Amino acid sequence: MSTSPAQPCCLVAPSRLGRAVRSRAFAWCVSVAVHLSILLAFWGVILREEVQARRVIIPEARLAAPADPHAPAASPHLKLAQQSATPTLERPRLADIPLPAVTLDQVASPPVASMLDATPSMTTTGAGTVGPASVFFGQTGNAYKVVYVVDVSASLWIYTDDIIREMRQSVRGLIPTQKFHIVLTRSRQIDELGSRRLVPAVNRYVQEAEAFLATIDRIPKPGKADPVEAMKRAFAVRPELIYFLSDGDYTDVESELERTLDQLNADRSVAITVIGFEPSPRSRALLERIARNHGGNFRSVETQR
Structure with a gap:
């Protein structure tokens, strides 16, 4: 009466690991991780743009401007x-x-x-x-x-x-x-x-x-x-x-x-x-x-x- 030789335990673990790597769940997790990394990178860029100082609008800065000799004369009244x-x-x-x-x-x-x-x-x-x-x-x-x-x-x-x-x-x-x-x-x-x-x-x-x-x-x-x-x-x-x-x-x-x-x-x-x-x-x-x-x-x- 013959019996099959027992599989070494060291071969069982790699086999399970390989199946896990090939599983859809693992692939899905990797995809989510990659997309999250990209999203976080873009979010960081957006935040950096938002924290830039707002340009100050000066409604009357009295900036120097040369007079236009050809401009029409304004109404004197x-x-x-x-x-x-x-x-x-x-x-x-x-x-x-x-x-x-x-x-x-x-x-x-x-x-x-x-x-x-x-x-x-x-x-x-x-x-x-x-x-x-x-x-x-x-x-x-x-x-x-x-x-x-x-x-x-x-x-x-x-x-x-x-x-x-x-x-x-x-x-x-x-x-x-x-x-x-x-x-x-x-x-x-x-x-x-x-x-x-x-x-x-x-x-x-x-x-x-x-x-x-x-x-x-x-x-x-x-x-x-x-x-x-x-x-x-x-x-x-x-x-x-x-x-x-x-x-x-x-x-x-x-x-x-x-x-x-x-x-x-x-x-x-x-x-x-x-x-x-x-x-x-x-x-x-x-x-x-x-x-x-x-x-x-x-x-x-x-x-x-």
């Missing part, structure tokens, strides 16, 4: 009043530097260069980096992504030519690395430039902007502007700086406008600089609050008497 609201910055407050009153005819003439020469043409702060300059009605910002929200309703029709001229001059002053968008709030309607997105300030889009501005009615139409919807359109393209031009006559939607801005700009990542056209005392208070609460400046445009 308008003047820019003294700035009354300044941005809140954790670092050096450039807006604390006293700024004299500026008339519109100076905005397009050489004396403005000396007024704007309080800081270098490119400014930095300890809180982050800054971008190129953009200028609108004497207000200078440093953002790469600029949106103009302009009220051209019936209450502002007498300023239409001044608004169009300043808009054209501002857009022409942007550089190709900047992007911009225009939102017009007219009587009972909202109009946007092009495809409702930020576009680079290259010749093609600058010309489109000028053609778009030419559509502004020079004859008043009945109806009021809708600043709430205009601001929603502006924030939808994710700007860094908004220039808001208005007379502030929004008594019917004043609370809604401020509430909407608080929701859209909860983290205050967007600076809103306001240019008020002869606002009433109540309207002026509203426009000043918007500028103050959203890190921007307020400047009123008044009629020369």
